[in-house]
Amino acid sequence: MSKAGRQKPARSKRLILRVLVNSILGALCLFFLLGWYLWHQSIVAEEQRLATVAERLGLEAESAILDIRGLLERLNRADIEPCSDLHIQWMQQEAIARPYIRSIGYWRAIKRQCGAGFVQGAILTPPEASRIYDNGVIAWWPSPETAVGDVELFLMRFGDHDVAIDPRLLLDTTALDQQAGLWVENLLLVSSPTEALLPEPSTLEPGLTIDSDRQLIVSRFSLNTVFPMDVVAVQPSGQLVERYLPSLITAAVLGILLIVLWVLAVFRVSQRQLSFSAELTNAIKNGNITVAYQPIVDLSTGRCHGAEALARWQREDGEIISPDLFIPVAEKSNSIHKLTLLVIKRVVEEMGQLLATHDQFSININLSAQDLEHPLIALELKHILDSAKLPASAIKFEITERALVNHEDSRKLISKLRRRGHQMAIDDFGTGYSSLSYLETFELDTLKLDKAFVDAIETHAVTSSVIVHIIEMAKSLELDMVAEGIESAHQVQWLANNGVQRGQGYYYSKPLTAAEFLKYHAKQR
């Protein structure tokens, strides 16, 4: 056993290391997962932005062309005298209303009769139409033959009217940082900027393409209402990195910071826990656990009949640790059984004399759930009592409700201890989850009323309190009752009146050291 104790520090270090490595790995996984997710999201956002740009440009160009076609149809249909003031005025208004229209003309065959816009005298008659559609629309894509000045115009004619369009204004790329181009029937109509090298739409899948060779994200949007039209928008993927890098770096730095903090926190906590647990194990091994005794008093006579033994751990720095804190740690580190045996030994050492000489006197010792499952505890207990020549009745055991939950081993041990002559008390009753019927199946002698119920006597209308029912229940099970946490005469009165035999609490005495307790007990005489 001492050998295992010596190995402990090495094992602890390994454990800490393992916890650390695990937490770092976990944090890194999380970090990269988050990073990947952010990166992925930013790419998706960027792609969507680009796709939206291509779609918007396409729809805008299309609506402009549809608008022009509608205008041509209206002009042709109108019953109006050609080249009358009204006719010319109308054409002027329509031309001014649209930024992309450079002129509107009225023709007879190939003679421009009149019109509006800047092409007053110059008549564009390109030698070959780019496309004559079945509906009669003729289109001349921008070419040197359709140029006026430096601008190659896009001409559309329907019936006797034609429109000259500035294709640059079909693609509104103001406030755009992408490059974009508008194709009509696979012919580049306009691009922005003019010198942009854009991939042909015919070489692209509709939607988004990632050109990793040239580091480009390319979006193609196609529509086919008047003409087959394509918009290709291109964005260097480097731009994406530029745009999102600052936020990614910020996120990364923050993430790393959080990881460091997290790992530190895990390290500190695990180290503390481990050292705490190791220290406790050590304290138990070296017998640095003391026992305090809280007197248990007959409520009607006020005489002390026994005491509850409470383990006390004073750390090397003098700090006294509450059992509420170290008992769970001892349970976790599997040293509770040693702690219990230590307490029993201490009690026998300190109170052996008293117990031997007062056969009505007994000390209550707490057993944890783990103790009840320990195969050797009964044997070791017998050995201790036998060598001190004490009867089993000198030691009563307290077990918590939780310890009773469904364990055949516990049930067997309780039965075994009782057969030897130990009385069994149930502690903290009413705070757990066992039912009366379940409690009945255990062999018990005493029920300890929890302080919470006793407190209620002082503050609430007691008659409606749970304590009344618990007392009734204890009576029906023929259990003795010990009330815990008594703080006032009023409580003593009430409890005694309701048939509770004994009690403990600050009203009588706080937990005392062995010497103090012996003095306290002696005074009773």
Add this chain to the structure above:
Amino acid sequence: MLAKAVSQEPEPLTPPTVGFYLDVQNASLLPLAQHGLQLTRLKDHIHLIIPGAATFDTNSASLTPAAQEVLDLLSSLLLDYDKTLIAISGHSDSLGDPNYNQRLSEQRADAVGQYLNNKGVLPRRLVILGLGSSLPLVDNDSPENRAINRRVELELWPLVSNTVQNN
């Protein structure tokens, strides 16, 4: 023929505008395609084929009311686009007497020409030919094919100044 027509045209087209003229005229003729006419824009002229079946009664050179409707539309377009020579040729299948076929094809081309003339198309723009079964579109080996071959063709030649055209 074309040279003569050009010389008679007071304002012939200039060479740079011919393509534009043909494109625009072709676009204006598109509605005729809906009436069963075949319209083809060739490099230097426009070719129209009027199927015989819907245009004439069998063995007759008189125009059906439906054909007159089509020719009304055509004539108005030819009046708008008056810078073309209109070569009208009648064609027959190869079945029966070649002389009869020749004569019928002539009469049919003439009927179309007369109709257009009545609608105001100047005679100097019109050239009328009967070609019998000499220029079939397809082999005359089935009733369907023979129906295709019975037709009147119109060639619209732009009147362009200072050019030598072979016809």
